[in-house]
Amino acid sequence: MLKYKKDILDEQGIQRALTRISHEILEKNKGLEDLAIIGIRTRGVPLAQRIADKIAEIEGEEVPVGILDITLYRDDLTTVAQQPIVHQTEISFDITDKKIVLVDDVLYTGRTVRAALDALVDLGRPEVIQLAILVDRGHRELPIRADYIGKNLPTSKQEVIEVKLEEIDGEDMVVLNEYIDEEE
């Protein structure tokens, strides 16, 4: 059974984290030349849009935003019982020679990011790919790390991070839940 444990970020917390990440992206890339933001479905998509809006607000110029669906690149397709639903990748610009910032909500095993990297290089050859994450909860199974992190949160494997975003869930918040055995 999944049980609520504690709040991690509220609406302001998420907003501040995204503002800081946006500034860090601009600082590290020295502006927004050749920059493009790509969100990983599902919750990376609104996060990418918000970061892009923030950057536009700061610099007064738009950055291209794309959506990446990694379903067809997952490494567990032969073991899952039901095929996950495939959604469309929507990247309307050429990513070759671009500085790509990949955005997702939670970084855990790193397998989603691995799939996203494979999906991206099939679309072109970016100059650089960076990773922005709202919550990094540890337990990596692959040599992958984030360039921009909203919040570092050491967790146990029984714990589950639940990210809710206005655009999808109707509210902004990050909550820590825990799996508990029924008998206890």
Added chain:
Amino acid sequence: MSDTQVSFKHKDLLSLKNLTKEEIKLILDTAESMKEIFTRKIKKVPTLRGKTIINLFYEPSTRTKSSFDLAGKRLSADMMSLSVSTSSVVKGESLVDTAQTLEAMGADAVIIRHSIPGSPHLLADTIDASVLNAGDGAHAHPTQALLDMYTIREKCGEIEGKTVLIVGDIRHSRVARSNIWALNKLGAKVRVVGPPTLIPPQLEKMGVEIYYDLHEALTGVDIVNILRIQLERQESGFLPSLREYTKFYGIDEEVLKLANDDITVMHPGPMNRGIEIMPEVAYGEDSVITDQIPNGVAVRMALLYLLTGGERVEKAAN
């Protein structure tokens, strides 16, 4: 956006008769995502790596066979085609024996076309691999109907409430039958028109309106799907002459004016230009015949993905 929506639990795709509206929509939605891959420089994804898919065609085919072939390859499956005229079939091997040989080779899916209705069902009962019906006699051709549904949806938006007319040899057409099942499930109104000899008895029980006069049938129609006149049928006495068929049922620009203004013209191919369809219609601005081809690949990719991915043991039977 959650993965808890509709899921696809079938082992095989034998006919559209036993699919729900939601399952058909899931296939079409998945195909839409697959079609995006065609716009990329690298038109290939690694999804079905290590899967073996076999094309088993007992009847001639150009587009269905190559479309399945391309669909499998774009998903990185290992595709194998068995050409029946050079295989053990000419030595008298039965369908079941051939299938079991293929399964012993580790096939994850077998795509079959056969002149005898029901042979895909027999195959599906015999082997654990997924079976996809690519046309069985005059019974069913589900992937053609699905690509037709996809094409209608792409061109006209919703299928629900549209009036679709199927023209020609309904009696011998598996395309017609599969289209009727799918269109009815998706809420379209279906009409058929053709010479009385080529309309099977009791067809109205499938939920269609039957016409014998093309002019009457075309009035108020949104989509017209023109079937191929199977030239070999002409000798068996179903048609007095091809010229007469063309005169009464051939679709030209003039007669098409009777239909709604934004009429969509479809044809499953191969076309007999100048017989059931005039060239100016086939290549006119209302025609989506060339769109049907890539849509066929996308729909078949969706089906291969939905059927052959996942752990076989955990899959419920049909």
